[in-house]
Amino acid sequence: MATRKKRNKKVDEKVTYEISVQSWDMEYSFGVNRFQNVLSGVYLEHPCIYFIGALDAPEIKQCSQVKVRLLPNEDLSNHHKLSPNDRSPEGVGYMEIPKTEDVLKITCHLPPNGFQLVATWACLDKIKRINVYGTKLRYRQGTVIDIQLKPDQDEDE
Numbered sequence: 001m002a003t004r005k006k007r008n009k010k011v012d013e014k015v016t017y018e019i020s021v022q023s024w025d026m027e028y029s030f031g032v033n034r035f036q037n038v039l040s041g042v043y044l045e046h047p048c049i050y051f052i053g054a055l056d057a058p059e060i061k062q063c064s065q066v067k068v069r070l071l072p073n074e075d076l077s078n079h080h081k082l083s084p085n086d087r088s089p090e091g092v093g094y095m096e097i098p099k100t101e102d103v104l105k106i107t108c109h110l111p112p113n114g115f116q117l118v119a120t121w122a123c124l125d126k127i128k129r130i131n132v133y134g135t136k137l138r139y140r141q142g143t144v145i146d147i148q149l150k151p152d153q154d155e156d157e
Contacts, residue, residue: 012135014145017095017104018056019066019130024122025050047072047115049122051130055104060137062097063104068130068147070108072115093144095134106132108147118149128152 026049033044051068093108110118121127133146 012138012143014133015058015136017058017066017106017132017134019051019053019068019132020056021051021053021128021130023052024127025052026119026122047119049115049119051122051127053130060097060104062102062140064102066104066106068106068108068132070110070115070118072112073109074112076109076111077113091134091143091145092147095132095137095142095144097137097140099140106144108132108144121149126151 029046031044033039033041049070053066055063055066095106097104127149129150131148132144134144135142
């Protein structure tokens with residue numbers, strides 16, 4: 001019986017996406033959980049912060065705008081207490097360019113206390129740049145490994 005030649009597993013290339021923030025928006029909803037068979041709890045809460053901006057680097061031809069969506073995740077509130085048996089996460093979010101749009105959409109999950117801090121900074125207009133470290137887009141999709149929210153570079157100096 002013939003055996004197949006083993007292929008080398010392709011390692012995803014990592015890239016830092018540099019975004020200059022132009023505006024931001026926030027939405028919040030709260031109500032009774034109508035999906036109790038799917039989601040636990042009596043109430044359902046959904047806060048979300050959006051940052052809209054331009055991609056400074058790397059250059060992507062299909063992308064004219066970037067939308068970064070940040071969501072709190074209760075599972076990340078005890079991220080310091082992971083046991084060695086827990087599966088290590090691959091990323092904190094994902095990114096994609098939908099085929100019908102020319103917008104790079106990035107979604108990231110944050111611990112709830114970090115989300116409150118980011119919401120405060122957004123209200124004060126402190127966030128001017130976002131750096132997203134992740135996999136290079138492949139088939140218009142990628143994984144977010146790390147996200148950094150920064151003031152304008154002139155303020156750092």
